[in-house]
Amino acid sequence: MLLVTLLCYVGFAALSLSMPRHYADLAGGTLSTARGRSLKVLGGCALLVSLIVALGLQSTGFALVHWFAALMGSAVSLVFLMSYWPRQALWLAGIVAFVSPIVAFIQLLA
Amino acid sequence: MSVRWRMSVASRVVAALIGGYLLTALASICLARFLPLVRAEAVVLAMTVSFLVYLPAVLWCFACRSAWRAWFGLLLPSAALAALYAVSRWLL
């Protein structure tokens, strides 16, 4: 479940970065259309992967409940962080993106 | 805030409340009859989804151009559903 939440956070962070206003707040500078599009795709993929991971871990009913919980929890956390500590929110997204494959690997082994 | 406007709004509210309920109930009755399921299951499913009918009915009452249209837009389909049910129950 941790992995699912981490992936949701990364996904939402990417989606927010794909918007010019938030890109400017979080990363500074202007957002090119190409980068914006690739961030949207990245974000969408991360969310999709989080759903697949959730479905793989538990029965469908529980998986969906946990996935929606992860979605809502990560979205609220991200917006809260972005509003008050934008740089830190971006850093966290980077760290989480780095850590997720490691967590995935550990869970596969377990 | 003219009296006419207030009456119009009141009419739409009553239409949403009563007309909406009527349409929803008739929709659930027809669903319960026509769904290809065991009776108890058909009734349960009909009731469960019925509120998805009530919602657009209410939105319609406030989105349409006049209070008359609000009533008409609910009573006409209601009559059609009632006729459909009556035919299937007592004529076929």
Next chain:
Amino acid sequence: MKEGFRQAMAWLHTWAGLTFGWLLFAIFLTGTLSYFKEEITQWTQPEIVPHQVSAAASVDRAQQWLQQNAGDARRWFINLPDERTPELAVSWTNAKGRFERKSLDSLSGVPVQARESSGGEFFYRFHFQLQMPYPWGRWLASLAAMVMFVALVSGIITHKKIFKEFFTFRPRKGQRTWLDGHNAVAVLVLPFHLMITYSSLVIFMTMIMPLSILTTYGKDTQTFFDDLFPAFKSAPAAGTHATLAPLSPMLEVAREKWPNERVGLVTVNNPGDAGASVTLTASGADHIAHQPGTALTFDGVTGELKNETRMSAASLLLAGGLYGLHMGHFAGPFLRWLYFLCGVGGTAMIGTGLVIWLGKRRLKHARSDVIPFELRLVEMLNIASMSGLMLAIVSFFWANRLLPVGLAGRSDWEVKTFFCVWGLALLHALARVFLRDGRTAWREQLTLAALLFCSLPVLDAVTAGSYLRLSLEQGRWVLPGVDLTALATGLFMAWGALRFRGDGKAALAVRPTTPSTGEPLSPDAPGDRVIATRTPIVQEPR
């Protein structure tokens, strides 16, 4: 026409939200508390210490007690304890048909000796019955649920920039911040809000949308329920006496048949009769969908398994699933806290909406000191329904600790305290709003709430300290958990009270406003058109 549609939906959202907002705030807040109703009940009856007793032992004690005290009943119900509910609840319909219940200690098998209190059950029942006589409270709550559904969807339709502003929250910008906040708690937690609202309608659907039952089954509605739950069909008594078989071996059979589930409810039909039968249903804690149709039925005299039903129909699992999602019985501690936080979000969504409604209109009157009667009325109701309700809730807990343990009818007195304080808060708001200003009312009520919530742990330590200590020694965190949550709530109330410092005129003077809408200018203003408030939703006929 497109613009007209959105405007109409904005109008509908605004007025549906206002007229039912106060009631919905109360329903959401008490409903949110209900996710921890068992924990609240444990706090209000600290004398009851949970024991680690096996299900078999519990059911044996229940059977013994019921044999001696309700031997002539037509039906027994035994609710087995679990990690959140220490009580072994037995209830029965006696020979005259009246329903009675008792709480047994699972270790000793005798009725518990604890102060009489409704505990968390009060908030739970209030949120769907509204303390009104049956069935009127449920009807009103159901109407509120439908209005909530309409408000949610009309809100979604109205929110033009729902994707663009998905991540937007701009603090320290006055009215804009309130709107951003309202949108944030609404959109980011939307799956929960839609689920909780729709499922609440489904829960009461046999009451509020029964016509399909009547047209399909005629007057014979009992057949409908028997079709759904064949295991609960009440068989008539044979008339001859026969001893009831022991119940605990039946739990063993259940353990084999249901390896992943615990038994939650044991129903005994016609105990002591030759035609007795026993039905076991699983606890809601182990699966999402509410499945009263999944049951094991045993012969009451021989103890043999007679029938095994499993509710598998998709339509029944859909309805049961929505029911289960609303109740959240299956939620473990982490998920339960998330449910609670989502509920707080929903409550905040409604509260911010009410504040915005008033704030927008008051800006128009910022220049003159005269605020129209209707706006004062709304302000009074906002204060009473929000900070007033918080005061009522905390006073329920204070009453629980301060009322004498042996007082007759003390659970009624706790409830009376709740409503009296709520009423007093309304009167206080009335006096302040109409004689001075609303800010004072907010400040005073929030300050009092902060004091009462923050000192609840102190009250607990002083009046029930021994139970608190015992609980901590045994590593049980329910009692301190409630105290800590109260403390956190108190700090939040204090933060709120601080926001109402001063007379508020300074904040209004600094901000330049756009002349047409009265909304504060902000750098994000271009393209943000605030929907004017009193737009007629219909072109008046020429």
